[in-house]
Amino acid sequence: MLERQFNGSRIREGRIYRGLTITDLAKELDISKQMISKYENNRAIPTFEALLQISKILNFPKEYFYENSIEVRTGNTYFRSLLTTGKKEREMQYDRVKYLTIIRALLEEYVDFPELDVPDFSERDIENVEDIAERLRDYWGLSDKPIKDIVYLLETKGFVISSLNLERKSIDAFGSQQEVNGKHYYSIVLGNNKRSFYRRQFDVAHELGHKVLHDPYLNLDDLTKDEFKQIEQEANDFAAAFLLPRESFLRDVSIHSNDLMYYKTLKKKWCVSIGAMVMRAYKLGAISDGTYQYMQRSISQKGWRTKEPLDDIKDIREPVSMKQAVELLIENNYITGDDFMYKLSKHYGLSLFREEVEELLGLEKGYLETESEPQKNNIVSIKDRLNSKSKID
Known part of the structure; x- marks a missing residue:
């Protein structure tokens, strides 16, 4: 019988995933920080009892610490509001995007998803964010009409999207480019802390802006504070131009700007x-500087910076693509929950608890406990389901 080899880097990966420092984990285990470092660098192997404790504290199966996941080339993770997101907060999200993409790669063995469909804009073009937004609208056939559901739109264009309850309230959304088995993905995770459909629209458009405008492998740690600000402003300007196209929005807003x-x-x-429309109107010259400042004060006085009118009326849109894919597979007996978890572990080197996968995919708690006889080697297409989904205004 072959002996499995302990992978110390998984302790570091799991620790960061849970937002723990070496000091935090050492304190929980009642051992030295130096010993944790030795574990993580494969200079020492924890006892079975210690590993069980680590598994419990980090909430990963013990098998997780004996695996190497399939190779994933991960680009820089762009966060909504980079300047307010600390390095530790960012680091603990990196592998959420990676794990989500690995799960997508697994699902694609069974499910025919839409391919990622984003044109490549040259570096010279990126200087004109307004033009880029218009050209992307034209490419996707959106004309100059409102986008009623940008989460749905991006899923039909092949984006991998998930919605999670993030512990860090400063994070609204983040995304990055991933490469698995030579195939490119762009994955976006949305925070559920601010339950506003309208704010989520802008958050998603902001992350789309990063995909379209910025180098996916740029090292953000090398950037200055001013360069950070520039990147965020470019993504904001793109989001506004994409959601509120110049000519048609100006026609509307100019009536009572x-x-x-x-x-x-x-x-x-x-x-x-x-708030986003007032800013857009100002930048397009529909309102004067004085009027803009007055309106900003009014927005603050009314408490609209945290909660605007209509926010309670319209339901937030959740990603459905991968959730529906899993439901199609399990409910039609193509695969069981047990098979799914087994394949994720054995074929992709990623052992997770069911609850973790259910959360990443937006499934009901306990859904992957479904047991039925699978039918092998079947392909299910959800392209038509996505494209025929009725949009709710």
């Missing part, structure tokens, strides 16, 4: 927050 209450009506049509 100085009336803050009029923006409530525009919010219903354009599916974008009032």
Whole structure:
């Protein structure tokens, strides 16, 4: 019988995933930080009892610490509001995107998803963010009409999207480019802390901006604070231009551009927050500097920076692509929950608890406990299901 080899780097990976420092884990285990470092660098192997403790503290199966996942080339992870997201907060999310993409690769053995469909814009083109947004709209056939559900739109364009309850409230969304088995993916994780459909629209468009505008392998740690700000501003400008196309939005907003209450009506049509529309109107010259400052003060006085009118009325849109894929496979007996977890472990080197996968995919708790006889070597297409999904205004 072959003896499995302990992989110390998985302790570090799991520790960071859970947001723990070496000091935190050492304290939990009542051992020295030096010993934790030795474990992580394969200079020492924990006893079976110690490994069980580590497994419990980090909430990963013990098999997780004996594996190497399939090779994933991961680009830089872009976060919504980079300047307010600390390094530790960012690091603990990196592998969530990677694990999500590995699960997508597994699902693609059974399910025919839409291919990632984003045109490549040259470095010279990126200087004009407004033009890039218009060209992407044209490429996707969106004309100049409002985007009623950008989460749905990006799923039909092949993006990997998940929605999670993130412990760090400063994180609204993050995304990065991944490469698995030579295939490129772009994965976006949305935070569920701020339950506003309209704010989520902008968050997703912001992450799309990073995909379209910025180098996926740029090392953000090498950037200055001003360069950080520039990257974020470019993504914000793209999001505004993509969601609120210049000519058609100007026609609407110019009717009563100085009336803050009029923006409530525009919010219903354009599916974008009032704050974002006021900013867009100002940058397009529809309102003066003085009016803009007055409207910003009014927004603050009304408490709209945290909660705007209509936020409680429209339900937030959740990603459905991968969730529906798993449901199709299990409910039609193509694979069982046990088979799915086994294959993720044995074929992709990623042992996770069911609860973790259910959360990553937005499945109901306990869903992957489904047991039925699988039918092998079947392909299920959800392209048609996505493309025929009725959009709810």
